[in-house]
Structure formats: C-alpha cells, structure tokens
Amino acid sequence: MDQQGQNGLLTTYREGWRNRSILGLTISLLLVSFYIVLYWEHKVQEQLGVAPFTAFSEAVGLRNRWYLYGFLYSVAMIGGAVYYLRRHGNSRYNRFRITVNVAIQIALGFTLPFIMPLFGGDELYFSYFWPLKYDYLYPQTLADVPLYFALYTVVGSLLAAPVLAVLYGKRWYCSWVCGCGGLANTFGDPWRHLTSKSTKSWRFEHLSIHLVLLIAIATTFLIGLDWLIGSDHPTFHRIISGDDWKDWSIKSFYGFAVGSILAGVIGTGLYPVFGPRVWCRNFCPMAAVLGWVQKVGRYRIKVKPGMCISCGNCSTYCEMGIDVRSYAQADQSFTRASCVGCGMCAHMCPRGVLKLENSWDRPEDKQRQRLSVVDF
Amino acid sequence: MRIVIIGNGVAGMEAALAVREREPSWEISLISEESDHFFSRTALMWVFSGQMSHRDIEPLERDAYARLGLRRVRARATGIDAAKRLVLMAGGLEPVPYDRLLIASGSRPRSGPWTGTDARGVGYFVTLQDLAWYESEVHGGSSRAGGPPRPDAHLPASAADSPYGFREVAAERRGRLAQRPAVIGGGLIGIEAVEVAVTAGLRPRFFIREEWFWPIALDPRESQWIADRMGHHGVDVHLEHEVEMLEADSDGNVAAVRTNEGRYEADCVVIAIGVVPNTSWLAGSAIELDERGGIVVDESLTTSAADVFAAGDCASVRWFDGSQRPEQLWYTARDQGRVAGRRLLGDSPRYERGAWYNSAKLMDIEYTTAGLVNWNLDGEQSWFFEEHGSVRSTTRVVVQQDRVVGFNMLGRRWDHSVLIGWIEEQRSLAWVLTHLNDAAFDTEFVPPLRIPGA
Ligand SMILES: Cc1cc2nc3c(=O)[nH]c(=O)nc-3n(C[C@H](O)[C@H](O)[C@H](O)COP(=O)(O)OP(=O)(O)OC[C@H]3O[C@@H](n4cnc5c(N)ncnc54)[C@H](O)[C@@H]3O)c2cc1C
Numbered sequence: 032m033d034q035q036g037q038n039g040l041l042t043t044y045r046e047g048w049r050n051r052s053i054l055g056l057t058i059s060l061l062l063v064s065f066y067i068v069l070y071w072e073h074k075v076q077e078q079l080g081v082a083p084f085t086a087f088s089e090a091v092g093l094r095n096r097w098y099l100y101g102f103l104y105s106v107a108m109i110g111g112a113v114y115y116l117r118r119h120g121n122s123r124y125n126r127f128r129i130t131v132n133v134a135i136q137i138a139l140g141f142t143l144p145f146i147m148p149l150f151g152g153d154e155l156y157f158s159y160f161w162p163l164k165y166d167y168l169y170p171q172t173l174a175d176v177p178l179y180f181a182l183y184t185v186v187g188s189l190l191a192a193p194v195l196a197v198l199y200g201k202r203w204y205c206s207w208v209c210g211c212g213g214l215a216n217t218f219g220d221p222w223r224h225l226t227s228k229s230t231k232s233w234r235f236e237h238l239s240i241h242l243v244l245l246i247a248i249a250t251t252f253l254i255g256l257d258w259l260i261g262s263d264h265p266t267f268h269r270i271i272s273g274d275d276w277k278d279w280s281i282k283s284f285y286g287f288a289v290g291s292i293l294a295g296v297i298g299t300g301l302y303p304v305f306g307p308r309v310w311c312r313n314f315c316p317m318a319a320v321l322g323w324v325q326k327v328g329r330y331r332i333k334v335k336p337g338m339c340i341s342c343g344n345c346s347t348y349c350e351m352g353i354d355v356r357s358y359a360q361a362d363q364s365f366t367r368a369s370c371v372g373c374g375m376c377a378h379m380c381p382r383g384v385l386k387l388e389n390s391w392d393r394p395e396d397k398q399r400q401r402l403s404v405v406d407f
Numbered sequence: 408m409r410i411v412i413i414g415n416g417v418a419g420m421e422a423a424l425a426v427r428e429r430e431p432s433w434e435i436s437l438i439s440e441e442s443d444h445f446f447s448r449t450a451l452m453w454v455f456s457g458q459m460s461h462r463d464i465e466p467l468e469r470d471a472y473a474r475l476g477l478r479r480v481r482a483r484a485t486g487i488d489a490a491k492r493l494v495l496m497a498g499g500l501e502p503v504p505y506d507r508l509l510i511a512s513g514s515r516p517r518s519g520p521w522t523g524t525d526a527r528g529v530g531y532f533v534t535l536q537d538l539a540w541y542e543s544e545v546h547g548g549s550s551r552a553g554g555p556p557r558p559d560a561h562l563p564a565s566a567a568d569s570p571y572g573f574r575e576v577a578a579e580r581r582g583r584l585a586q587r588p589a590v591i592g593g594g595l596i597g598i599e600a601v602e603v604a605v606t607a608g609l610r611p612r613f614f615i616r617e618e619w620f621w622p623i624a625l626d627p628r629e630s631q632w633i634a635d636r637m638g639h640h641g642v643d644v645h646l647e648h649e650v651e652m653l654e655a656d657s658d659g660n661v662a663a664v665r666t667n668e669g670r671y672e673a674d675c676v677v678i679a680i681g682v683v684p685n686t687s688w689l690a691g692s693a694i695e696l697d698e699r700g701g702i703v704v705d706e707s708l709t710t711s712a713a714d715v716f717a718a719g720d721c722a723s724v725r726w727f728d729g730s731q732r733p734e735q736l737w738y739t740a741r742d743q744g745r746v747a748g749r750r751l752l753g754d755s756p757r758y759e760r761g762a763w764y765n766s767a768k769l770m771d772i773e774y775t776t777a778g779l780v781n782w783n784l785d786g787e788q789s790w791f792f793e794e795h796g797s798v799r800s801t802t803r804v805v806v807q808q809d810r811v812v813g814f815n816m817l818g819r820r821w822d823h824s825v826l827i828g829w830i831e832e833q834r835s836l837a838w839v840l841t842h843l844n845d846a847a848f849d850t851e852f853v854p855p856l857r858i859p860g861a
C-alpha cells in the first residue's frame with residue numbers, strides 16, 4: 032500500500048550505533064582506516080610487506096583494488112538500500128529514487144567499467160561528470176578516451192547536467208544518479224539526523240564548497256594550459272601535472288586533497304559523526320554548480336500555509352542540514368542551493384506541509400516573509 | 408519600554424520576535440516555569456520514541472536569547488498586580504515590573520474527575536515534565552536525546568498545583584518498567600500517548616468514552632479505519648468505556664482502571680481528556696476569565712486590564728462562528744502571538760480568525776480537514792468516497808444547499824488553502840469533484856485520486 036509519509040515512529044536516538052556513542056565512533060574509525068589503507072596501500076606495503084586489498088582483489092578475480100572497492104561500494108549501497116526501504120519504502124518517491132540510484136551504481140558504477148576492458152575498451156564511468164570527476168575534462172583525458180565518450184563528457188558536464196538541473200533541480204543528479212549521493216542515501220541513511228543545522232555549519236558550507244569549486248576550476252584551467260604550453264615550460268609542467276606523488280604537483284595535490292581526503296576519508300569515513308552528506312554538502316564542486324543552477328530553475332519545496340506545527344522532523348532528517356522548519360513556520364516556499372531533493376523532509380513531515388515540485392508557476396514566492404531564524 | 412511576556416511557548420516567542428524586530432532597544436523579558444528554551448509542544452511524542460532529540464524540537468538555536476537580547480526568568484508567576492503593574496513571582500523572587508504585559512501561559516491538562524488520580528504512575532502528556540515522567544515509566548529514562556533542559560532549575564519555586572512539577576515514578580518504586588499502560592481519552596493527545604507506547608513495544612489499552620474514536624472530527628466509517636490500524640499495531644481499543652476510578656496497590660502505585668465495563672489492570676495511566684487554559688494562577692487578579700478559565704480578550708487581544716494582552720491557548724477569542732472560547736492550536740497560537748507582538752508595540756491590529764482547518768496524523772494515516780465538518784448543519788449532506796487500491800484513502804465532502812462547506816480527508820495529502828478557497832467561492836459538489844485533484848498535495852509519483860464518474 033502506498034502511504035503518505037513516515038510509517039510508524041522512528042527510534043533513532045535510542046539506537047546507540049546511530050549516534051556519537053562509542054559504537055558509532057568505532058564504526059567511523061573503521062571506515063576511516065579502510066579509506067586510508069585503500070588510498071595509501073603502497074605505504075602499508077612498505078611497512079608490512081603486503082598490499083591487502085590488491086592481494087585480495089587479485090585472488091577473487093577483481094583485477095585491482097579499485098574494482099574491489101567498486102564491488103564493496105555496490106554491496107554497501109544494496110545493503111543500505113534494504114535498510115532504507117524497510118523504513119521509508121512505503122513512499123513511491125523514495126522507492127523509485129533509491130532503486131534507480133542503486134541500479135545506476137551497479138550498472139554504470141561497477142559492471143560496465145569492469146566489463147569494458149574485457150572487450151579491449153577503457154574503464155569509463157558514464158555516471159560521473161566534471162567537476163565531480165575532475166579529470167574527465169582534462170585535455171589529456173579527452174584526447175585519450177574514445178571520441179563518443181569525450182563528447183558525452185563535454186556535453187554532459189557543461190550542457191546536459193545544468194539544463195536538467197534547471198528543469199528538475201540538482202536532485203536529478205545528486206539523489207538519483209550520483210554514486211556519492213547514492214551511498215549517502217543508503218549506507219549513510221542511519222546517520223542522516225547527525226548533519227548539523229547550525230548557522231555556523233551553514234556559513235562553513237558556503238565558504239568551503241565555493242573554495243573547492245574555485246580550486247577545481249583553477250586546477251582544470253591550469254592543466255589545460257599545461258597541455259597547451261607545458262612541453263615548452265618543463266618547470267611549469269612539473270608544478271602543474273608531474274605525476275609523481277612526491278612532486279606534489281597541482282594535479283596530484285587536487286587528487287590527494289579533494290579526491291582522497293575530502294571525498295573518501297572525511298566524506299565517507301565520518302558518516303557516523305557528521306552525517307552522510309559531509310562531502311556533498313561542504314566540498315563537492317559539482318553540487319556547488321548545480322546548486323546555483325537550481326536556484327534559478329523550476330525546482331522548489333512548496334509549503335502549505337499555516338499548517339506547520341514546528342515539530343522539526345523535516346529539519347532533523349534533512350541530510351543537508353537545511354532548517355526546513357524555519358521556512359515552513361514562515362509559510363515560505365523555498366529553493367535552497369544545497370537541497371539535493373532527497374524528499375525526506377516531505378516524507379517525515381507528520382502534517383503533509385511540504386511538497387517537492389518542478390514548477391515555473393509560483394507567484395507566492397515573491398512575497399517573501401521574515402524567517403525568524405534566518406533573517407535576524 | 409519594559410515588555411514582559413509570561414510564557415516561552417509559540418505565542419510568547421512569536422510576540423517577542425515581532426517586538427524585537429522593530430524595537431532593538433526595548434527591554435523584553437520572557438517568564439517561563441517550564442523550560443529554559445522555546446520548544447515545540449506538538450513534538451513531545453517524537454522525543455519519547457527517540458525520533459528526535461530535545462534540541463531537535465527547539466525551533467531556535469540556543470544562543471537566540473543572548474543574540475536577540477531576550478531576558479529570561481525561569482520561575483513561576485503567581486499573579487498579577489495590575490494597579491502596580493507587577494508580575495508576582497513564586498519562591499520569594501522580586502516581582503517583575505512591566506509597562507506592557509503579554510500573558511501566553513498556554514494550557515494545562517484537564518485532570519481526571521475520578522478518585523485515584525493521585526496514585527503514583529498516573530500522569531499526563533502535555534508538558535516537558537510530563538514527557539520526562541512518561542519516559543521514565545516506559546523506558547526507565549530519557550533516550551540519548553537527553554533529558555529536559557535543566558530539570559532542577561525551577562523546582563524550589565514550583566507550587567503543588569503547577570503543571571510543570573516533576574512527578575514521582577511508579578516504575579522506580581516498583582523496580583520494573585511499565586508493561587501494561589493505559590490511556591484514557593480518545594482525542595489527539597490520547598492517540599499520541601498510545602502510539603508512543605506501541606513504539607516502545609507495549610500493548611496499551613485505550614479507553615474511549617464515545618461510541619467511536621474522535622467523534623468531533625471523524626464519522627464512524629473514518630474512525631473505524633483508524634481503530635483498525637490501532638488494533639493492527641496491538642492497541643486494545645475499549646470504546647464506550649466510562650472510567651469510574653483508578654485503583655492503587657498497597658504501595659500507592661496505580662494498579663488498575665475501573666470502568667463501567669469492568670476492571671482492567673494497568674501499571675501506568677496517561678489521562679488525556681483534554682486541556683484547559685492554564686490560568687488558575689490568575690485567580691483573584693483583575694484579569695477577567697470566562698467560565699472555561701480562558702482570559703477574555705477583544706479582537707485586538709486586549710484583556711480587561713490596561714496594557715495587558717493575552718495570546719495562545721490561554722486566551723478566549725472570538726471564533727468565526729461568533730462564539731468566544733480558547734483556540735488550542737499551534738497555528739492560532741502563532742498567529743495570535745504575532746498580533747500580540749504588534750499590540751505590545753503599540754499598533755492596533757485585529758486578530759481575525761479565518762475558516763477552520765487542521766491536520767493530524769492518526770497512527771500512520773494522514774488527516775486533513777477544512778471548513779465545517781461534523782457541525783450538524785441544517786440539511787447538510789455528506790458525499791463519501793473510499794478508495795481501495797495502491798493508495799487507500801477516504802474523502803468526505805460536506806454539502807449544504809448544494810454548496811460545499813467542508814472537507815474531511817484521510818490517507819492522502821491535500822492543500823487546505825485550495826479547499827478553503829472553494830468553500831469561500833461557494834462551489835457546488837459537482838464542480839468540486841471534477842476539480843478535486845487541483846488541491847492534491849501528494850508526494851510525487853503517487854497516482855491521483857480517481858473518483859468513478861466524476
Ligand atoms: C502532546 C500535544 C500535541 C499537540 N499537537 C498539536 C498539533 O498537532 N497541532 C496543533 O495545532 N496543536 C497541537 N497541540 C497544541 C499546541 O501545542 C498548543 O496549542 C500550543 O503549544 C500553545 O502555545 P502557547 O504559546 O499558547 O502555550 P504553551 O506552549 O503551552 O506555553 C506556555 C508557556 O507558559 C509558561 N507558563 C505557564 N504558566 C506559567 C506560570 N504560572 N509562570 C510562569 N510561566 C508559566 C510555560 O512555562 C510555557 O513556557 C498539541 C499539544 C500537546 C500537549
């Protein structure tokens with residue numbers, strides 16, 4: 032049966048492992064260790080003489096540790112999806128969204144990249160775009176991949192992604208397609224209430240996400256420049272894209288700081304501490320771009336006037352730390368750049384106050400009201 | 408200008424914010440016996456189950472008082488000296504002087520008229536202290552969400568008749584948590600008290616005096632569906648049971664509920680037979696109360712005393728049907744608080760109550776109502792449709808002289824503002840049925856309601 036909204040009461044704060052308890056922090060520690068060993072396996076090998084992930088993946092026929100990671104990632108998403116759907120699957124939006132997202136991960140995030148090399152092709156990810164997949168717009172990458180994929184990436188990153196975000200909000204990507212968002216919404220779901228709603232965290236988000244975007248654009252630009260003139264300027268080339276880790280080139284630094292530390296170790300390892308969207312909310316450059324686009328597009332959360340009882344379920348379960356309640360109490364329909372359209376605020380609301388929609392026709396948005404929390 | 412507000416609930420807080428927004432330098436004091444921080448009373452049930460923490464149900468960040476320069480007095484007011492413009496305080500505290508005063512002291516639970524209600528293990532579900540008590544009976548304490556803020560802060564000042572006093576816990580005395588709770592009173596607070604007990608894995612009894620659950624809002628068909636859901640979740644619904652007394656064991660812990668139908672064992676009893684204006688502390692002051700205890704106010708929320716206003720659950724206001732009584736709702740308290748804020752500023756706004764609407768969640772079924780439902784109007788007729796399919800819902804449209812006057816909807820989401828618009832435009836039933844989906848507020852991908860023949 033399709034029901035509206037949350038089915039039965041949750042016991043979130045009565046479950047130790049879902050909160051910042053010893054158990055929760057232990058889970059976080061394990062995740063962080065997992066990522067550190069995964070990313071810096073060569074260091075582990077120097078110390079212990081074994082490369083655990085590489086050895087294991089070769090033993091089970093997964094070629095290298097990144098396929099093993101992709102496999103574990105998919106398994107974590109499937110397990111998390113079962114957990115999520117048992118709680119929230121009574122709503123169609125949740126059911127469709129999670130099913131599509133998991134299917135895309137299995138097909139485009141794991142199976143296709145694994146199979147393509149068997150047929151002599153490259154390992155290509157159709158579900159990621161620049162600037163999230165930062166190297167996909169590097170000229171060298173575009174020159175190396177098949178022409179159709181280069182076109183797919185350029186059109187997808189620069190045209191299709193923003194246009195879809197104008198029409199449907201960034202959710203088309205962040206909550207239906209993206210693997211990072213998919214993991215957050217499945218495996219990370221038990222911790223979604225931990226995302227901070229404080230004004231401080233909002234300020235931090237503004238600063239950090241735009242900083243990373245700036246760095247992403249600058250890095251891409253410099254690498255493009257290097258591709259054009261690098262052969263004439265060896266020092267410039269070494270600084271920009273010397274591939275050796277020890278060189279700390281701009282290119283490898285971006286991969287290290289953003290790709291490994293922010294997206295992996297912090298972004299996923301700290302789910303049980305800061306909630307599941309640490310990366311998406313604070314650092315993802317793609318989210319920053321799509322967020323801007325979303326602000327001028329059709330997507331919004333519509334608020335039913337005068338019906339909100341200020342209970343706070345929407346804000347508590349917003350994984351992006353948006354204080355949805357402050358808009359609902361002010362009878363103010365809204366679009367926030369960070370909103371990934373997961374739909375959980377509308378799902379949790381016990382009074383059916385909120386509705387995600389795509390619409391140009393929204394006269395009441397113009398009469399903006401005072402938000403008691405935000406506007407002072 | 409010294410503004411004093413008695414009550415840190417939604418009415419008091421909205422008024423304080425409205426004043427602060429325009430007058431950055433006025434002195435604003437909020438007196439509250441119950442809590443340090445403004446919180447949403449509507450959300451007690453989720454703290455109980457563990458769905459939210461105490462922080463989560465506070466709409467403002469905790470530094471808001473400091474940031475906005477709102478002074479707090481955490482103590483009990485015991486009366487008002489309108490001639491000297493003083494709020495009298497319990498616990499030997501200095502009286503608080505005011506230039507303009509707002510009373511927003513909310514509701515208190517209606518106490519049970521039976522013998523035995525003073526047994527240990529008998530309580531209510533209205534205040535933060537009630538929540539702490541009920542959690543202790545059922546869970547043995549609060550969740551990781553933490554207990555109520557500073558439980559000890561006001562105790563010395565609390566009077567015996569305060570609704571904000573802490574209660575002794577039968578479970579502690581007995582050395583065993585409640586296993587068979589009972590809830591008396593078939594209304595919204597009652598069903599919430601039942602649902603949280605279900606979530607805690609118990610099988611509560613639900614004593615309801617009427618023929619069916621919540622007759623002021625539902626008809627028997629609608630109510631039956633809710634009762635079925637309760638039964639499905641393991642609630643023993645006892646309809647047409649008139650409670651006669653509560654029995655205690657030799658140690659003073661509650662042991663049973665006795666009704667006209669028999670004796671039922673119970674080791675924790677929640678009385679939820681309604682709320683009354685929390686104004687007994689005003690007895691003997693110059694403030695006029697109505698027969699229900701509500702503070703009588705005019706359309707600008709002014710009481711019988713000069714520069715004293717009242718808003719929220721404690722105020723007896725003029726309804727759209729002309730009657731004068733309190734409105735015990737969150738959104739009316741919010742709206743009255745905003746109007747009262749402008750009164751405190753010296754404006755003369757009017758509080759105008761529009762059409763009736765409300766929503767609720769009854770176990771896992773969502774409910775929306777708008778207009779005149781269950782008012783027994785002359786010649787009213789109901790159009791009723793029950794949807795069985797991938798979505799289950801009921802739709803009831805009340806019609807009087809071929810004009811639609813009310814809607815009662817279960818199982819789907821509706822935009823009440825659109826429904827009210829149709830009532831005001833005096834639409835016919837046929838028109839409304841063909842346009843019904845324009846008011847749909849369902850989440851995306853939910854198939855629209857299809858009415859055969861419409
Ligand atoms: C369990 C429950 C569920 C509810 N659910 C809903 C719902 O779903 N929808 C809805 O519309 N409404 C609901 N309500 C009703 C709603 O909560 C109230 O209408 C609303 O909170 C009233 O706000 P208020 O500001 O008037 O008073 P309150 O929030 O009750 O605030 C009263 C304030 O006055 C202070 N105070 C009182 N007396 C004194 C004194 N003598 N000295 C000092 N301070 C004093 C208290 O400390 C408190 O701060 C629910 C109520 C309960 C109990």
Ligand code: SF4
Pocket residue numbers: 345348349350351352353355369370371372373374375376377
């Ligand atoms: S505002 Fe709602 S839809 Fe947007 S991210 Fe938060 S919970 Fe999800």
Ligand code: SF4
Pocket residue numbers: 338339340341342343344345346355356359360376379380381382383384385
């Ligand atoms: S919008 Fe809904 S969930 Fe959010 S505070 Fe209001 S009633 Fe609660």
